[in-house]
Amino acid sequence: MNDPRCRLIYLAQNPQLSRSLLLTFLKEDHTLEPLFTASVKDLANKYHLPASKAHTLYGYVRDKDNFDRLLSRLSRFKIWTILDSDFPLLLTLIPDPPLVLYGLGQASLIDQMPSLAVVGTRHPSKTAKKHMYKLLKPLVDNNWVLISGMAYGIDGYAHRLADYYGGKTIAVLAGGLEYPYPPGHLNLYNRLIENQLVISEYPPFDKPKRYQFPERNRLISGLSFATLVIEAKHKSGSLITADQALEQGKDVFAVPGAISQPQSQGCHELIQNGAKLVQNTYDILQEWESFNRKWCRMMLESNQNPALG
Structure with a gap:
């Protein structure tokens, strides 16, 4: 769970996390580490999340078994993330770029x-x-x-x-x-x-x-x-x-x-x-x-x- 790229891919599988919220996380720290170490209270206060959503997100980012299982399921796909050097240049130039592509x-x-x-x-x-x-x-x-x-x-x-x-x-x-x-x-x-x-x-x-x-x-x-x-x-x-x-x-x-x-x-x-x-x-x-x-x-x-x- 220490690879920023894998963290982003994992977060992108969560339907509760919008692209704009993921971009907020990335702009704060592109390693996404603070998100994976924050308390429920910190998640709620820092990202203005409702308490229920903060609890759900906390459980999601701390679930290593789910992390490993999801990334294993994705192994058959080529995945580009906006953190990658091979991410399509033209897409970084549009107003609302994707953060992950499969x-x-x-x-x-x-x-x-x-x-x-x-x-x-x-x-x-x-x-x-x-x-x-x-x-x-x-x-x-x-x-x-x-x-x-x-x-x-x-x-x-x-x-x-x-x-x-x-x-x-x-x-x-x-x-x-x-x-x-x-x-x-x-x-x-x-x-x-x-x-x-x-x-x-x-x-x-x-x-x-x-x-x-x-x-x-x-x-x-x-x-x-x-x-x-x-x-x-x-x-x-x-x-x-x-x-x-x-x-x-x-x-x-x-x-x-x-x-x-x-x-x-x-x-x-x-x-x-x-x-x-x-x-x-x-x-x-x-x-x-x-x-x-x-x-x-x-x-x-x-x-x-x-x-x-």
């Missing part, structure tokens, strides 16, 4: 660039696959990493396109890796953990919850240099990812469609609000050249973890 598959993909988030409706039009092939196949052939959320529709198309043509893709899940969602994509999930990479910030044994779907979108955009919206209806969940990208200072690209088509409405709204209209692969490559110069500078200046200050 992965299955090719872990090295998480830092590979260029990477592009590809999102869109779960109910794409008949022309969606054609548009995606035209725009994304050249990127796949040039070792780009496509990042999406493994949902039905556009997400699934993006993962399959990359995998089928020998490219690279990362799926970011809501819920734990032991409960891949949606159930209809179990075969896709199994293929991705064998050949690609699937990640989640949620403990592997947690079933997906409704709030996690919009929350994980910040990781899809965060791991990418830009977000491409293929098709999206008005108020689509894909627009949340686009908003997250803008909040992170990233570019948003949108593919136009027929004005009579509901799946085009969200993309047209994005374009009206300043997203770059994408008609061909070159439109994406042009923006990457600009970002790549900034990325190289970030890599040179990445000695300090901005998320922990």
Whole structure:
């Protein structure tokens, strides 16, 4: 129980401890030692916890058998913590970074660039696959990493396109890796953990919850240099990812469609609000050249973890 990294992983398994509270613990002392040695009274007073929660936390951090058992159960997963030198640099730069990430598959993909988030409706039009092939196949052939959320529709198309043509893709899940969602994509999930990479910030044994779907979108955009919206209806969940990208200072690209088509409405709204209209692969490559110069500078200046200050 003396390793700060293992302490953080253990704490992250406790559903009572929010990400913001864990970040408070880390900023106070990145070793987390004070938390594991504090009395119930100290926990309650120092962290403004209700007495019942302080008692529960005290029992949790002092339970060495549970600590060893939980970490043993997690041994099959690749785990990144924000304390690690190999934690994805791009995620340390977003406003609300994850503190722990779990992965299955090719872990090295998480830092590979260029990477592009590809999102869109779960109910794409008949022309969606054609548009995606035209725009994304050249990127796949040039070792780009496509990042999406493994949902039905556009997400699934993006993962399959990359995998089928020998490219690279990362799926970011809501819920734990032991409960891949949606159930209809179990075969896709199994293929991705064998050949690609699937990640989640949620403990592997947690079933997906409704709030996690919009929350994980910040990781899809965060791991990418830009977000491409293929098709999206008005108020689509894909627009949340686009908003997250803008909040992170990233570019948003949108593919136009027929004005009579509901799946085009969200993309047209994005374009009206300043997203770059994408008609061909070159439109994406042009923006990457600009970002790549900034990325190289970030890599040179990445000695300090901005998320922990």
